[in-house]
Amino acid sequence: MRVLIIGRGPIARYVAARLGERAETSVAAFLVRPGTAGEAASLALGDVAPVVESREAVDGVDVVADCAGGAGLVAHGAGCLARGDVVVTLSAAALADPLLEARLREAAAAGGGRLRIAAGAIGAVDALAAAAVGGLDMVRYTGVKPPAGWRGSPAESVLDLDRLAGPAVHFEGSAREAARRYPKNANVAATIALAGVGFEATAVRLVADPAATANTHRLEAEGAFGRLDACFAARPLPDNPRSSALAAMSMVRALTDRTAAIRVV
Numbered sequence: 601m602r603v604l605i606i607g608r609g610p611i612a613r614y615v616a617a618r619l620g621e622r623a624e625t626s627v628a629a630f631l632v633r634p635g636t637a638g639e640a641a642s643l644a645l646g647d648v649a650p651v652v653e654s655r656e657a658v659d660g661v662d663v664v665a666d667c668a669g670g671a672g673l674v675a676h677g678a679g680c681l682a683r684g685d686v687v688v689t690l691s692a693a694a695l696a697d698p699l700l701e702a703r704l705r706e707a708a709a710a711g712g713g714r715l716r717i718a719a720g721a722i723g724a725v726d727a728l729a730a731a732a733v734g735g736l737d738m739v740r741y742t743g744v745k746p747p748a749g750w751r752g753s754p755a756e757s758v759l760d761l762d763r764l765a766g767p768a769v770h771f772e773g774s775a776r777e778a779a780r781r782y783p784k785n786a787n788v789a790a791t792i793a794l795a796g797v798g799f800e801a802t803a804v805r806l807v808a809d810p811a812a813t814a815n816t817h818r819l820e821a822e823g824a825f826g827r828l829d830a831c832f833a834a835r836p837l838p839d840n841p842r843s844s845a846l847a848a849m850s851m852v853r854a855l856t857d858r859t860a861a862i863r864v865v
């Protein structure tokens with residue numbers, strides 16, 4: 601299976617390394633932003649895969665792995681879907697934009713491509729999606745990070761992050777509003793929304809906690825199936841404290857699952 605990887609950041613590098621360890625998978629190329637190919641190529645020391653600036657530059661791609669954040673999906677998602685590619689993405693938050701979602705749906709309908717959202721930094725979304733079949737009454741996501749994890753976000757205008765005495769909520773609202781206001785921290789909330797009851801009905805609470813030692817993602821749901829309460833204490837990727845290692849691992853799993861004879865869905 602030849603994988604075209606969009607991006608050349610920490611998650612892309614992790615995914616490429618794991619794919620390179622398996623005989624049945626390889627990286628077809630890294631797709632980077634126009635004008636950054638030279639720099640990206642120098643970062644790719646030791647890689648056997650070329651660095652390209654357009655999808656058209658690579659033949660024989662079995663699946664596209666979008667590891668570039670929302671900008672990568674905006675730039676390449678519709679084009680790949682329109683030519684029939686299967687695209688696996690971690691950029692769920694980008695789908696909170698109804699215009700982008702419509703563009704991706706139209707491209708998939710026209711070209712036969714398919715967009716698949718990897719579970720990312722959270723799990724139990726398979727159970728949530730199954731529970732949605734029977735009907736869900738409540739879905740709530742609570743994201744807790746140490747104060748440093750919220751720097752550069754709207755939390756800074758709500759809280760004094762340097763002087764917190766205890767856990768403090770700085771956002772409560774829908775997953776759509778969370779994605780709009782916290783685009784760099786809303787992929788998990790958006791993934792839950794897409795698996796369960798959608799962007800408007802998914803309740804999101806974001807918390808800064810000076811005692812927190814990890815980023816914690818909690819998913820709660822109630823419905824005809826019963827009750828779900830799952831909590832993930834995420835360890836970051838060594839070369840990007842903002843991204844959970846599980847997100848990169850889940851991309852590898854989503855890709856390698858495609859060729860498995862037997863797999864858990």
Ligand SMILES: NC(=O)C1=CN([C@@H]2O[C@H](COP(=O)(O)OP(=O)(O)OC[C@H]3O[C@@H](n4cnc5c(N)ncnc54)[C@H](OP(=O)(O)O)[C@@H]3O)[C@@H](O)[C@H]2O)C=CC1
Nearest residue numbers: 607608609610611632633668669671675720721787843847
């Ligand atoms: N679903 C989930 O649970 C999670 C999702 N994520 C998502 O994964 C993304 C990647 O994370 P990570 O690797 O750690 O870090 P970065 O966000 O730092 O890496 C992004 C990479 O994508 C590249 N890039 C940006 N825009 C484009 C574009 N238009 N075309 C091609 N490449 C592009 C950047 O290159 P350059 O800037 O040099 O051009 C960089 O190499 C995050 O942005 C986030 O959206 C992360 C964690 C959890």
Ligand SMILES: O=C([O-])CC(=O)C(=O)O
Nearest residue numbers: 721785786787788843844
């Ligand atoms: O990796 C994480 O901790 C989660 C994350 O960035 C996001 O939800 O966008």
